[in-house]
Amino acid sequence: MTSQRDIFLFVALAVAWGTAFGAVEVGLATLPPILFAALRLDGAVLLFAAAIAAFGYEWRPRTREDWVTIMISGGLIVGGHYGLMFLGQSYVSSAVAAIVLSLTPIVTPPLAIALLPSERIRAPAIVGLVVGLAGVVIIALSGGSLDGQVIGVALLFGSSFVFATGAVLTERTRGTLPLLPLQTWAMAVGAAMLHTLSFAHPGEAVVSTLTTAWTPETAAALVYLAVVSTAGGFLAYFTLLERVGASELSLVNYASPVVATVVGWALLGESITLATIAGFGLILLGFALCKIDALWKTAAPVVGYGPTRQVAAAAEEIVVDGNVYVIGTGNDRYVGSVRSAD
Structure with a gap:
């Protein structure tokens, strides 16, 4: 991830997903979690379907690989990830939810090594992942997130695990569908799965909720999640997944907690402690260690090191x-x- 385009998409994705946690916090005040997650996907599917029609993309899956990619993406990256994430955030704050989900970079490399024979992980990256994990633990403990909220943390960890698994397995598939139709199918599968679970869940009360739970804040949160965080976020995510791979892209989960915590402090009144700031520092250090090769290639010519061409x-x-x-x-x-x- 050294090109300007990749870096821009990475930052945009971190902002889109980091601000999503605050929007989820707002919507969960009136909507049950599984139904809220499903409605978030519904809006994104409608937007993507309109784009497919406007640009004339081929949208029909034609091969077995197409269907395998759709089912993995829809069941794990979309449905499983969002269902567990919304359930977990109903127990913890938006900042803590983002922090726990930043464990994804810790989970992804071992899964990639196990499932992708060509994947390798270098020593600086291992150190960086450990340092980043230490920052996550410091932030989580500073907010008391593990005290009496074990269920929420466990659900969020499950969300990060199924997301990482889906990302690695998707990297192994070679479908024929263009990116936009593939995302649309995946989100449609995930939405159908979540609607089914919500309808079957005795605590969701789907019919009564849809007629009584709407407020201007809930509607605004849902629109933001569908348009920016889901449609825009997944477009950036799948584009980067094809360009840089699952292990490298999973590092976006180290940047989104920073965004989520700032949004939670500025808009939702959540506190930021010195321990939280220290944790952010470790997260950034871990990210730098994981990207040390790319950073050195960029910085070496500036400070006068590296190969030079004789004139x-x-x-x-x-x-x-x-x-x-x-x-x-x-x-x-x-x-x-x-x-x-x-």
């Missing part, structure tokens, strides 16, 4: 008996070429 001396032309000799120097050796004076 050749200016060429000279000498005319001898009607022939022009073009002579230049390179590595202290004379290099000549000859052309006719005519």
Whole structure:
């Protein structure tokens, strides 16, 4: 992830997913979690379906690989991830939810090594993951998130695990569908799964909720989640997944807790302690260690290290008996070429 495009998409994804936790917190005040997660996906599916029709994309799955990719993405990355995430956040604050989900980079590399034979992990990345995990633990403990909220933390950890599993398995598939139709199918599968679970759940009360739970804040949160965090977020996510891979992309979960905590403090009144700031520092250090190669390639020329190209001396032309000799120097050796004076 060294190109400007990849870095921009990474930052945009961190903001889209980090601010989502605050919107979820607002919506959970009136909507049950599984139904809220399903409605979030409904809006994104409608937007993507309209885009497919407008651009004339091929939308029908044609191969077995297409269907395998759709079912993995829809069942794990979308349905399983969002269902467990919304349930878990109903027990904890938005900042803590984002922090626990930042365990995804810890889970993804071992899964990638187990499921993808070509995947390898280097020592600085291992140290970086451990340092980042230490920052996550400090932030979680500073807010008391593990005291009396074990169910919520366990659900959120399950969310990070199924997301990482889906991301790694998706990297192994080679479907024929374009990116946008693939995302639309995945979100439709995830939404159908969550609607089924919500309808079967005795505590969701779907019919009565849909007629009584709406407030301006709930509607605004749902629209933001569908348009920005889900449609925009998954477009950036799947684009980066194809370009940089699951292990590297999972590091976005180290950046989104920073965004979530700032939003929770500014808009929801959640506190930020010195321990939280220290945890953020460790998260950033862990990210830097995981990306040390790319950072060095960028910084080395600036500080004067790394390979440099020797500038050749200016060429000279000498005319001898009607022939022009073009002579230049390179590595202290004379290099000549000859052309006719005519």
